[in-house]
Amino acid sequence: IWHYLFALRMPGGVAYPRGFFFVNTGVTLLFIGGGSLFESFRLRDGGEAVAEMAGGHLVHPSSTDRKERRLLNIVEEMALASGIACPRVYVLEREAAINAFAAGYHPNQAVLAVTQGALTRLTRDELQGVVGHEFSHILNGDMRMNIK
Incomplete structure (x- = not known):
């Protein structure tokens, strides 16, 4: 029961914790957005x-x-x-x-x-x-x- 409360069952028997894809997508978007802002700031002088x-x-x-x-x-x-x-x-x-x-x-x-x-x-x-x-x-x- 513990396994089903905290993980989703994926085909092939791989289990991912709840929110796994949401959190990883959010972290990836933060890195992309942060990197873009950082480079835009560095290139502000053209x-x-x-x-x-x-x-x-x-x-x-x-x-x-x-x-x-x-x-x-x-x-x-x-x-x-x-x-x-x-x-x-x-x-x-x-x-x-x-x-x-x-x-x-x-x-x-x-x-x-x-x-x-x-x-x-x-x-x-x-x-x-x-x-x-x-x-x-x-x-x-x-x-x-x-x-x-």
């Missing part, structure tokens, strides 16, 4: 938070580094051609791979991050292609969807 979490450093407009200047010139050209505000530019110094991303909630508040590998190993034309690809993400709203 693209800058994402770039800094990825290990990027901001490239200042007054930078004298030749490769950073080249990157800034390319980004400024693309911003002018696309008709949006020039995004803040970050470099991921510890990344030797060739990659880049755009992040942010709105096109005029976007950031663009480029890996050190892309900065040092690509020609100007190749880097312009990578930056142009990232601008397409900014203009199409892909970055807003990805950050959410």
Whole structure:
């Protein structure tokens, strides 16, 4: 009788305590909701938070580094051609791979991050292609969807 008072009989002889599925569903939803709130709080600053979490450093407009200047010139050209505000530019110094991303909630508040590998190993034309690809993400709203 004890067994039937505190457990449900499932097919195959497996017994679960009363409320087992309700409690586990509630705990799972709490973890999902809590994690979502936590990440939303961490990303409240938009693209800058994402770039800094990825290990990027901001490239200042007054930078004298030749490769950073080249990157800034390319980004400024693309911003002018696309008709949006020039995004803040970050470099991921510890990344030797060739990659880049755009992040942010709105096109005029976007950031663009480029890996050190892309900065040092690509020609100007190749880097312009990578930056142009990232601008397409900014203009199409892909970055807003990805950050959410």
